[in-house]
Amino acid sequence: MKSxxxxxxxxxxxxxxxxxxxxxxxxxxxxxxxxxxxxxPLRIFLSRHxxxxxxxxxxxxxxxxxxxxxxxxxxxxxxxxxHNPQVNADLQAHGVTFLQxxxxxxxxxxxxxxxxxxxxxxxxxxxxxxxxxxRQIGIQIENYNTTCPFVEKVWNRSExxxxxxxxxxxxxxxxxxxxxxxxxxxxxxxxxxxxxDMQQARELAGYITGAKPLSHFYSEFEGRxxxxxxxxxxxxxxxxxxxxxxxxxxxxxxxxFLKQVMMQHYExxxxxxxxxxxxTRDTLCYATNDNQTAVSGMLEAxxxxxxxxxxxxxxxxxxxxxxxxxxxxxYFISSEExxxxxxxILHFNFHTREExxxxxxxxxxxxxxxxxxxxxxxxxxxxxxxxxxxxxYFPVTKNVNQLVEEFSGY
Ligand code: SF4
Numbered sequence: 024m025k026s027x028x029x030x031x032x033x034x035x036x037x038x039x040x041x042x043x044x045x046x047x048x049x050x051x052x053x054x055x056x057x058x059x060x061x062x063x064p065l066r067i068f069l070s071r072h073x074x075x076x077x078x079x080x081x082x083x084x085x086x087x088x089x090x091x092x093x094x095x096x097x098x099x100x101x102x103x104x105x106h107n108p109q110v111n112a113d114l115q116a117h118g119v120t121f122l123q124x125x126x127x128x129x130x131x132x133x134x135x136x137x138x139x140x141x142x143x144x145x146x147x148x149x150x151x152x153x154x155x156x157x158r159q160i161g162i163q164i165e166n167y168n169t170t171c172p173f174v175e176k177v178w179n180r181s182e183x184x185x186x187x188x189x190x191x192x193x194x195x196x197x198x199x200x201x202x203x204x205x206x207x208x209x210x211x212x213x214x215x216x217x218x219x220d221m222q223q224a225r226e227l228a229g230y231i232t233g234a235k236p237l238s239h240f241y242s243e244f245e246g247r248x249x250x251x252x253x254x255x256x257x258x259x260x261x262x263x264x265x266x267x268x269x270x271x272x273x274x275x276x277x278x279x280f281l282k283q284v285m286m287q288h289y290e291x292x293x294x295x296x297x298x299x300x301x302x303t304r305d306t307l308c309y310a311t312n313d314n315q316t317a318v319s320g321m322l323e324a325x326x327x328x329x330x331x332x333x334x335x336x337x338x339x340x341x342x343x344x345x346x347x348x349x350x351x352x353x354y355f356i357s358s359e360e361x362x363x364x365x366x367x368i369l370h371f372n373f374h375t376r377e378e379x380x381x382x383x384x385x386x387x388x389x390x391x392x393x394x395x396x397x398x399x400x401x402x403x404x405x406x407x408x409x410x411x412x413x414x415x416y417f418p419v420t421k422n423v424n425q426l427v428e429e430f431s432g433y
Contacts, residue, residue: 027080030087033110033402037410037423038074040430042403045071052313055320057394060410063420064389067410068324070396072317073343074403076310078171079105082146085169089143090117097140099131101153102200104145104169105400106337108357119143125336126198136160144168147200148175150207173308174201177264178208180306184262185213189301192227192281193217194274195266197247199338202266209264210249214257217247224277228284231258261285262301267308268339268399270346271315274305310399311339318346318396326392328384329353332406333398340398341373347394354384359408365416385416 041058048054057068075083082104089098102123103111115121122131122142136142138161144154148170157164181191191209195202197217209215218224226243229235240254263278285291285299296302321329329347333340335357347353354370356362361369361378368384371377385391393413397406411423 024077027084028088029075029080029083030113032113033075033083033404035403035407037407037427037430038069038403040427041069042074044430044432055317057317057321057324059324060426061421062414062417064391065413065417065419066390066392067413068321068326068392068394069406070314070317070321070394072310072313073396074399074401074406076308076399078146078169078173078308078310079400081171082169083110085167086114086119086143087117089141089167090114090119093141099136099140099142101142101144101149102127103336104143106334106340106398107400107402108334109402109405110400125200127200127203133160136162138162141167144170145200146171146174148178148204148208149200150204151211152207170204171267171308173267173310174204176308177205177267177306180264180303181205181209181215182212184264184301184303185209187262187301188213189260189262190214190216190257192261192263193265194224194263194269194277195219196338199266201268201338205264205266206247206249213249214252215249216244216252216257218277221273221277221280224280227258228281230254231281231284232288260299260301262303264303264306266338267306268311268342269307270342271305271307271312274307278303278305311342314339314343314396314399315346318343321394321396322347322350324392324394326351326394327386327388329394329396330409331355331396331398332409333357333401335371335373335376335378337398337400340401343396343398344373347396351394352384354381356409358405359412362409362412391417 055071057070060067086104098119099122100119103125123129142157142162144164146169184191191213193205195217197219206215206217218227230240237254265274282300286296289299329351331344344353344355354368356370365385366382368381369378372379
């Protein structure tokens, strides 16, 4: 895969050495077992895959290149470029201004922009309406578009489903930038609808089968269906795509469920289901798949707790947390600063969307086994900082530099 020019401050000598070593010994990415960092009384099991993905590195490279090549120009980002507070703060420190927040609320009025300004499109992509608005102001977006190719792949998949006259069901978070962008692109080609979870898929099934009054659809799915959506006609043939960072098992369950609903309602079987349900695989990206599979591999290690590092509004990170917390105490932190001491930690509960203080979070046990991973928008340097902080609480028999040497093969 292409390598990108990403600021060195985001890299970590330890993590780079580990990733290099794992890549050399497992070129085909078949081994999802974690890497053991054995510090004696502390043992860290580091996930096989985590950290910056292709789309994030691509976006960071373009953003910093744009800053370097355009001194004196006003540079805006449509919204957070990726869901990581450190990266976004660094861009702002380099003079970049955000036009909108992650919910799409305006921070800088569009009428303050001129054709001389630069506006960077984030890795999630944006809506067709936004592209048009920027073009009307005279802003060139092509050179500063960091939309991830794996997001564009979902748009292409939607288009091919639309060409076969299926409506498009998008499994995603309705307010997430990527889902809003995908919805916009899908709706250009076919009637489109967003479902956020299995509960909503079940409600949708009620409209497909006629079990629910059709008139209720428009209030129940308000803001999540395309203009002119005809609940009677547009649910007769459907295909499912998804936000690239959803939980793989959730998307699979929703697609399987809707397929069964169509089969039963229209009395179809495997040979005829294509009449009503598009035969597609999920549109999760490679990083989501690798990171989630690696977490499953990591969870096979006997461990006392897990730490997941990443931005609190990061969709892919929250799904890694979801997988871990089903098995053991899990702490979702945005940086090592959240580890206040060996007894106190501030961590994010993504169900209630609040940061909470936990005490006595490190069990008095030797050795203590901790699982560690991070989201696709989290710099490896942050993960190394977390490891360094943990190491500081134990009388370790080995330090981080020794591990760097071991993994580098010195
Ligand atoms: S998580 Fe996947 S789709 Fe999103 S930016 Fe990374 S590679 Fe692209």
